[in-house]
Amino acid sequence: MSTSHVALPTKAERHKLFGSVPPIKGTKPTEKDKMVDLQNTPKNFLFALDSVGISNVKHPVNIETPDGIQATVATFELTTSLVQDRKGINMSRLTEQLDAYHNQGWTVSNASLIEFAQELAERMEQTEGQLTIRYPWFFSRKAPATGLSGLMNADVMHRVSYNLETGTASVTVGLVINVTTLCPCSKEISEYSAHNQRGYITIEAGLDETSLDGFDWRVALLDAAESNASAPLHPVLKRPDEKRATEIAYENPRFVEDMVRLIAADLYEMKQVVNFFVECRNEESIHQHDAIASITFDKREN
């Protein structure tokens, strides 16, 4: 029988039917100033912590880029250090600060992220404020022969921390970008053709915070990845472009090992980069598995 013409119980009755019950008359205080503040009751809690906070916070943001302000959606991780004699941090203050910045028309830049991390430490009454932001960054890309353009994107990571005791900031940035890699071995041994694949390049770089003026690290890291690949990817390719892109890859064969070494060389030469991590993962087209290579390097130790 159809229920479309039958009068249903009210919504409140329906909720009751499905098990909802009214709130009890409780005994615990409901006013904030009468509630126990567990987080701030001092005691020896055995250890200080490096980092405590919240992750996976999705938020709209405006990002400062070389092509102007870009609106995107970012995922935040907001944390602070924690002293030994406090049980916990006041976590609500993290999203409270994010909302305050958003309402003031915040534009994300390296300087404003450091300012955010410093304010986080002050607001949370802890030594160090830390935040990591990840977002898709869009940039224009022209086809190699016709020059037709389209938008590409790379996944960007920007991590900053600010230490109130030393008054110093630390900055780590990163990028994940896809490229074409063509197998040197396959090119060498085959009568014709060479297998090629989509490579996933991950770069993370610690930056010297004092030498960043005029340095757009997104553009620099993107160039390090793409200029050392067999070929970059393109959103729009007509036939003359496809021919050129295919030939460029054939002219520049790369193993995963070649990729990470060549990118490492570019990062080694960037004076703003202090230390770095590079990984290349190829989704092999002649195997079911991936090929991987990585390097971690610190210029201060080498």
Ligand SMILES: Nc1nc2c(ncn2[C@@H]2O[C@H](COP(=O)(O)OP(=O)(O)OP(=O)(O)O)[C@@H](O)[C@H]2O)c(=O)[nH]1
């Ligand atoms: N420290 C801590 N807080 C948690 C945890 N899980 C949930 N919470 C959060 O506790 C928060 C509420 O506590 P506070 O931020 O200390 O609230 P409050 O003391 O009223 O805030 P202030 O007025 O800023 O001092 C909520 O945002 C919860 O999400 C946890 O594992 N550790």
